[in-house]
Amino acid sequence: MMTSPLAGRPFVKMNGAGNAITILDLRGTTLSVSAAEARAIAHHHSTHFDQLMVIFDPRSKDSDGFMRIFNTDGSESSACGNGTRCVSWHMLRDHNKNRLVLETAAGLLECRREAEFAFTIDMGMPRFEWQQIPLSRAVKNIDHIDFSYQTTNGKTLNDPACVNMGNPHAIFFVDDVEAYALDVNGPILEHDPLFPERANISLVKIVSRDHIIQKVWERGAGLTLACG
Incomplete structure (x- = not known):
């Protein structure tokens, strides 16, 4: 059985409003995370999570890092506000600045430190069009779907x-x-x-x-x- 290159790497366990968050910081490496590896991490008692936040070097000059977000079944999420607050604490704890920008599959998220353990995330504008959610059929009223x-x-x-x-x-x-x-x-x-x-x-x-x-x-x- 092959050992994952991720084996033995340090991780951070946190909690955001009840969400169990595990942070894996891969900045400065060429490592990545597969769906199978995310599932294995989720099923281990010491690293179990609701969301796994994986930090990579920034892909653009407009961000401080690129972030992938895994669910326990190995699927990926485009956004997680509670997890992003935890990542913000992790990335800003040794810096004097109080703001950073993280890139995810959903776009750029602005993160601000309000106090030592208080962080605000701008998640962007909500999307209300049925095609943007997305739904499989057109609906007239997104507030009250016939279902x-x-x-x-x-x-x-x-x-x-x-x-x-x-x-x-x-x-x-x-x-x-x-x-x-x-x-x-x-x-x-x-x-x-x-x-x-x-x-x-x-x-x-x-x-x-x-x-x-x-x-x-x-x-x-x-x-x-x-x-x-």
Whole structure:
């Protein structure tokens, strides 16, 4: 059995709003990460992650680094705000500057240090056109899509709102986020034909104008404590 060139390399384990983040810094090397290697890292108890953030040397003069983001199943994500905040801390901790720009598959992300452990990420403009999310069919109202799904425990999820923030998101507004067995129904919805690139599935209960309860099934990662 061949040993991966990544074996023995240092890594950083962090947590961003509940997301388990592993950072692998490959700047200054010619190494890369395959989908199989990402899955192996995810399945090891010491390096398990919701997202693996891999940092490379910048590809353009406009950025401080290029970043690839892996899910636990080895698929890649175009954006992860919580993971990017962790990467910002890692890259800025030994520098006097408070701003950096990271390039991802979704484009350039501006990162700012507000305090020692407080970072703000500009994720860019949300995309609301059905082709940009993308969806498999045209819809007139992206805030209230004509869609109905019968869950395995006899419930119904109707009419999600959809948006792309680097990844496709489908948000179902419900009265009880625990009532829909998201651990079982999340992966089914993630792979629904409506979402040709799969989707993050969120159940959201609005408690008040400044309080929501959310439960998330992340595309390629499963149930996580934070997303979107």
